[in-house]
Amino acid sequence: MRLSLSVPFLTLFLLTACNPAVDSSAAKSDPYDATKMDLKPKPATVSSERHSGAFASGSALSLTAELKPLDPEPVKTIQLDTTHRVIEIAPGVKFSAWTFGGQVPGPTVRARVGDKIRFSMTNRSDETVSGVQLLAAPMMHSMDFHAAMVSPQDKYRSIAPGQTISFEFTLNYPGVFMYHCGTPMILEHIASGMYGAVVVEPKGGYPTKVDREYVIIQSEFYAKLDPEKRKVDGVPLYVLDGDRLKAAQPTHTVFNGVHNGMVTHPLPAKPGERVRLYVLNVGPSRTSSFHVVGTIFDRVWIDGNPDNQFRGMQTVLLGSSNSAIVEFMIPEEGSYIMVDHHFANASQGAIGLISTEPKADTKDLEHHNMPATTTPTDPAAIAGKQDFESKCFACHSIGQGKKLGPDLAGVTKRRSAEWLTAWLRSPEKMLANDPVAQGLLKEHNNLPMPNQNLSDAEIRQYIEYFRWIDARPAGSVTAVATH
Ligand SMILES: [Cu+2]
Numbered sequence: 277m278r279l280s281l282s283v284p285f286l287t288l289f290l291l292t293a294c295n296p297a298v299d300s301s302a303a304k305s306d307p308y309d310a311t312k313m314d315l316k317p318k319p320a321t322v323s324s325e326r327h328s329g330a331f332a333s334g335s336a337l338s339l340t341a342e343l344k345p346l347d348p349e350p351v352k353t354i355q356l357d358t359t360h361r362v363i364e365i366a367p368g369v370k371f372s373a374w375t376f377g378g379q380v381p382g383p384t385v386r387a388r389v390g391d392k393i394r395f396s397m398t399n400r401s402d403e404t405v406s407g408v409q410l411l412a413a414p415m416m417h418s419m420d421f422h423a424a425m426v427s428p429q430d431k432y433r434s435i436a437p438g439q440t441i442s443f444e445f446t447l448n449y450p451g452v453f454m455y456h457c458g459t460p461m462i463l464e465h466i467a468s469g470m471y472g473a474v475v476v477e478p479k480g481g482y483p484t485k486v487d488r489e490y491v492i493i494q495s496e497f498y499a500k501l502d503p504e505k506r507k508v509d510g511v512p513l514y515v516l517d518g519d520r521l522k523a524a525q526p527t528h529t530v531f532n533g534v535h536n537g538m539v540t541h542p543l544p545a546k547p548g549e550r551v552r553l554y555v556l557n558v559g560p561s562r563t564s565s566f567h568v569v570g571t572i573f574d575r576v577w578i579d580g581n582p583d584n585q586f587r588g589m590q591t592v593l594l595g596s597s598n599s600a601i602v603e604f605m606i607p608e609e610g611s612y613i614m615v616d617h618h619f620a621n622a623s624q625g626a627i628g629l630i631s632t633e634p635k636a637d638t639k640d641l642e643h644h645n646m647p648a649t650t651t652p653t654d655p656a657a658i659a660g661k662q663d664f665e666s667k668c669f670a671c672h673s674i675g676q677g678k679k680l681g682p683d684l685a686g687v688t689k690r691r692s693a694e695w696l697t698a699w700l701r702s703p704e705k706m707l708a709n710d711p712v713a714q715g716l717l718k719e720h721n722n723l724p725m726p727n728q729n730l731s732d733a734e735i736r737q738y739i740e741y742f743r744w745i746d747a748r749p750a751g752s753v754t755a756v757a758t759h
Contacts, residue, residue: 307389307479313425314392314446320431322441327398331357332377338384339377341532341543343489343554345386346477352387353394356472358417358457360401362508363469365497365528366535366625366670368726371514372411372502373469374401374457376419380533381493381558382455382472385423387447389479394444395419402437411506411513412468416459421445422597423453423474434459450478452554452580452599466560467498467521469533473556473599475580483582484575484603487549494566494594494616494626495533495558496526499680501723512726524561527680528670529616529624535670538614538628545606545630552603553614554580559596565617566600567591568630570610577601591617606632623676652744660734660741667728668738674745681725682716688746693739700735703727 305312334354338344356376363373363380376382376397387393402414416434424431424445431443456462457470473493500517507513520527528535545551557564567590576592578584580601592600606612609632616626652658664672671680687696691712699706699713703725706713717724730738 308449313448315425315448317426317431317443317445320433320441320443322433322435322439324438325440326400326438327355327357327396327440330355331359331375331400332379332383334385336385336387337377338386338491339379341490341492341538343384343386343475343491346388347386350388350390351392351394352385353396354385355396355398356382356419357398357400358470359403360412360414362411362513363533365499365514365530365533367667368511368728369499369514369528369535369670370508370511371497371499372516374412374417374465375469376455376457376472380469380471381495382470384472384491384554385455385474386477387474388477388481389447389450391476392444392446393421393424393474394442395421396440396442397435398440399435399437411508412515417457417465417470418459419455420458421453421455421474423447423449423451423455423476428458432458447474447476450476450581452476452556452601454556454558454597454599456558463521463560464516464518466558467496468516471495471558473554475554478582482552482601484552485550486552486603488543488545488551489554490543490551490630491554491556492531492566492614492628493533493556493558494529494531494564494621496560496562496624497528497530498525499527500721526562526624529562529621529626531614531626531628535625536627540666542611542629542631542633544632544634545612546632547606547608549606550574550603551606551630552601554599554601555592555594556599557594557596561596562621563596563618564594564621564626565591566594566602567615567617568602568604569613569615571604571607571612573602573604575601575603606630609633620676623673624679625670652741654740654744656737656740657744660737660739663734664738664741671725675750680723681720684742684745685750686746688739688742696739696742697735700728700730700738701732 335347336352359375359378362370365371373380397419399417414437418432418434420432426445435441453474455472457465459465498517498520499514502513502515555566573589576586576589578600580599611629611631614628615622672684673679675685677683
């Protein structure tokens with residue numbers, strides 16, 4: 277008697293108190309109810325009709341870090357053609373890339389849950405771009421949208437140069453989703469630049485209001501000088517380094533496709549404003565510990581879905597193809613530094629600024645970069661330091677180990693001023709005649725340092741800067757953020 281009464285009571289208790297998900301689904305409907313999703317998109321079509329004109333088009337696309345507002349139209353028509361072209365991934369480093377929409381990363385798509393994406397792509401890898409000779413052979417490409425729920429064998433199939441693939445899908449989940457080429461070797465296609473992001477808002481929009489919205493995409497490059505020694509615009513061409521790629525040893529780790537790009541061109545914000553960043557880590561092989569120096573993430577929505585919320589976080593850990601939306605206040609005037617807090621990655625270029633000043637004061641950054649007492653006072657050394665950070669940083673570090681070129685900490689101790697002057701004036705002459713230079717070349721995968729076209733005054737400034745570094749205790753100066 278007692279038992280038959282208590283069992284239904286116990287069941288009710290378990291349902292209401294111990295399993296709130298069951299309880300709330302009875303009251304509200306599950307936003308991810310699969311029976312209400314569109315899971316039967318039409319088959320993809322492949323034709324030999326070639327799209328011409330712009331490589332990227334569609335009102336839902338943003339081409340830069342600044343994310344355009346949502347287009348209310350529920351069907352988003354998007355054209356993203358694949359092209360091969362040369363991009364500058366760091367000052368003087370022109371890299372033979374494969375792209376979606378003619379840029380790396382590809383344009384960002386913005387849409388909302390329930391929207392339909394009507395996608396079309398022509399493989400135009402056989403077309404020459406604005407007079408530049410064809411640098412990489414035409415090849416098969418494809419498109420894989422992480423934002424979609426579709427058959428990969430149908431929608432993500434590879435198409436040949438000259439072919440066009442078109443397909444549609446409905447967005448079922450909110451998030452910041454990666455898209456990429458899925459043609460084997462996928463690793464090679466991603467490392468060559470074939471990726472971008474789809475931002476999908478919840479059906480009713482985000483629960484917070486913000487003043488600024490930016491997209492930050494982290495990715496790696498694996499570059500080596502072209503073994504065929506080709507040049508673009510008079511400078512050496514860089515191509516994909518397959519050995520480094522397989523060993524997951526990038527030469528550059530960057531935000532939005534460019535080494536320190538958002539240091540030279542900071543993203544604007546004002547004190548008191550709330551900023552939302554859509555952060556995607558493409559990889560292909562490294563994780564990101566995304567952090568913004570000087571503030572705290574009020575909200576973190578893992579993979580860009582507000583259902584996955586954290587509050588008050590300092591850093592967000594993103595695996596390859598993971599993302600997050602982070603929101604924070606800009607407390608006061610200043611330059612707030614976005615970094616991958618894995619500092620080996622930051623030193624390869626994964627640094628950017630959100631700044632309240634239109635042109636960020638690079639001295640500000642220097643104060644974060646190194647203790648104030650380790651900033652040179654001699655004008656020649658200061659000039660050398662500034663030039664070094666803009667011209668040499670892509671290949672050299674100070675105190676952070678080898679990059680494409682040697683770590684330059686201690687260089688004035690191992691070389692004379694005469695040798696350094698001769699080297700900086702003409703590395704090619706030194707490589708032809710000087711045994712020390714020839715030894716260095718061997719240690720650096722036979723990658724000759726390109727002539728930097730320096731004046732005598734500039735050479736003197738670099739040497740002053742290196743002397744100044746070497747006069748300080750070892751390790752006290754590093755040319756990367758170490759706040
Ligand atoms: Cu591809």
